[in-house]
Amino acid sequence: MRPLWCAVLVGCSLIPTVIGGAVDAGGSGEGRLYESVAVSPSVVMALHNNGSNISCVAFDDGLVFFDAGLSTRTASAFRHEMEVRFERPTMALVLTHAHLDHILGMAAFDDVPVYAAAAGRPRWEHFIAVEWDERTIAGYASVFPTLPEELPDAVLRLPTDWFSDELVLGAAEHRLVVRRTGGHTVDSSSAVLGADGVVIAGDLVQARRRPYFGEPDTDFPAWIGTLSNWEALAVKAVCPGHGPVIELDELREIRVWFEDLSAWASKLKTAGVSVEKMVSHPEIPDGYWPDEDAAPGWWAYCIKRVYDAS
Numbered sequence: 001m002r003p004l005w006c007a008v009l010v011g012c013s014l015i016p017t018v019i020g021g022a023v024d025a026g027g028s029g030e031g032r033l034y035e036s037v038a039v040s041p042s043v044v045m046a047l048h049n050n051g052s053n054i055s056c057v058a059f060d061d062g063l064v065f066f067d068a069g070l071s072t073r074t075a076s077a078f079r080h081e082m083e084v085r086f087e088r089p090t091m092a093l094v095l096t097h098a099h100l101d102h103i104l105g106m107a108a109f110d111d112v113p114v115y116a117a118a119a120g121r122p123r124w125e126h127f128i129a130v131e132w133d134e135r136t137i138a139g140y141a142s143v144f145p146t147l148p149e150e151l152p153d154a155v156l157r158l159p160t161d162w163f164s165d166e167l168v169l170g171a172a173e174h175r176l177v178v179r180r181t182g183g184h185t186v187d188s189s190s191a192v193l194g195a196d197g198v199v200i201a202g203d204l205v206q207a208r209r210r211p212y213f214g215e216p217d218t219d220f221p222a223w224i225g226t227l228s229n230w231e232a233l234a235v236k237a238v239c240p241g242h243g244p245v246i247e248l249d250e251l252r253e254i255r256v257w258f259e260d261l262s263a264w265a266s267k268l269k270t271a272g273v274s275v276e277k278m279v280s281h282p283e284i285p286d287g288y289w290p291d292e293d294a295a296p297g298w299w300a301y302c303i304k305r306v307y308d309a310s
């Protein structure tokens with residue numbers, strides 16, 4: 001049985017603010033690693049584009065981190081910053097799902113328990129077995145451009161603690177409930193810190209950017225249902241897997257887009273439109289993200305997935 005931690009919570013503004021500015025690569029001039037965004041008095045999110053965001057929840061006895069991003073160096077820097085800021089040790093890492101851009105930085109947490117949903121175990125075992133030859137690295141680098149420079153510091157290992165559908169950290173009204181709902185992937189897990197009205201969403205929310213939903217185990221009803229549940233809770237802030245912290249209005253916009261996309265795919269499939277034509281179909285629902293010059297190569301996988309699921 002793992003210890004339960006009591007969160008330190010005082011009145012919270014729930015207006016995300018950047019604290020301490022941007023953290024660079026040790027003054028080396030290599031560029032910004034992340035921005036620390038204060039989401040609530042006990043939640044800080046590292047916002048950046050090199051893999052997933054990393055979120056930190058401060059409990060009385062220590063810190064719990066969610067996701068490790070792609071970079072061990074970035075995860076280590078954020079962990080150290082939070083240990084100094086909250087003056088307490090790191091207690092655990094929770095990984096929201098077994099996608100490489102969320103787990104490759106996990107060596108920064110090799111001295112604490114690591115929690116993940118057991119449903120993701122096959123994907124974990126797949127990544128741990130990868131032989132990182134030049135061809136494989138080039139393939140992944142086409143999706144994650146910084147992966148070649150992050151690999152030398154990366155150590156992938158199985159989580160130390162698996163949970164099935166629910167993991168509860170904290171106690172009483174300051175409970176942090178982690179639930180595996182599936183959606184983005186079968187192991188997609190997220191956390192609701194009820195006292196703060198904060199959700200740590202993993203890739204169930206990919207804010208202000210084109211979302212990825214191209215896995216065989218992507219489950220649109222489960223995904224939409226989870227977003228709807230958070231809306232019903234009237235949560236105040238959502239820490240996404242990628243992109244900035246959002247509030248309820250943008251959460252609703254994302255949920256509506258997924259509903260529209262599912263309905264659109266179903267309608268066209270019923271009308272006999274091929275999946276190839278759907279990828280570039282002019283009537284695809286307008287995205288909730290900023291315009292781009294062109295869709296990435298993986299977009300076709302996403303459209304195929306929603307087509308197959310229709």
Ligand SMILES: [Zn+2]
Pocket residue numbers: 097099184203
């Ligand atoms: Zn993902």
